[in-house]
Amino acid sequence: MRLNIVPRSGNNIKGVAMKVEIDDLKKIRFFDKYTDEQLGKIVLISSVKDFRVKEMIFDQYDELSEVYILLNGSLSLGISLPQEKRIHLGTIEEGQLFSWSAVFYPYISTAWVMAVTPARVIAIDARKLNEEIEKDCDFGFKTMSKIAHTISQRLSDTRFQLMNQLSL
16 A cells, blocks of 8 residues: 655654655545544544564553554464463454554553564554544544454454364
8 A cells, every 4th residue: 555654743763753644544444434524633643653574563461552554564463372372363454453452441452463574554542532532423433333343353353263273
């Protein structure tokens, strides 16, 4: 997915923070039902982050403060088991939301996500997103519907993965 990412004043861990424009968000499936005004709200509370191969975006049980949408690259989603064993549950595809737990109390990750290839994501401030959800019912309905769809898909994928594991 090719976006017109532009520098934003301020710094992040890797140097210059990047921002997304409204036209960029229109290219992402997650935002297909949002108005330009609603997309403008997202632009104001988001930035772009890059991750290297094998870099952990977050670990299971981390406290989350951002919701992410994958712009490009490949991410592995999984869970940790005792004795430091990690199980891959699926791959996050371009345009998909992940870290939805950042929107819901207690804001703790239920899984880990790691970059399989270099990856670029939109990082949305979850606290500010929740404020917008509470202020604007239409925005909130669209956002929660998209998050619910994501959770439903993850649950279905996890069931499929569990069936595969049990059949071995």
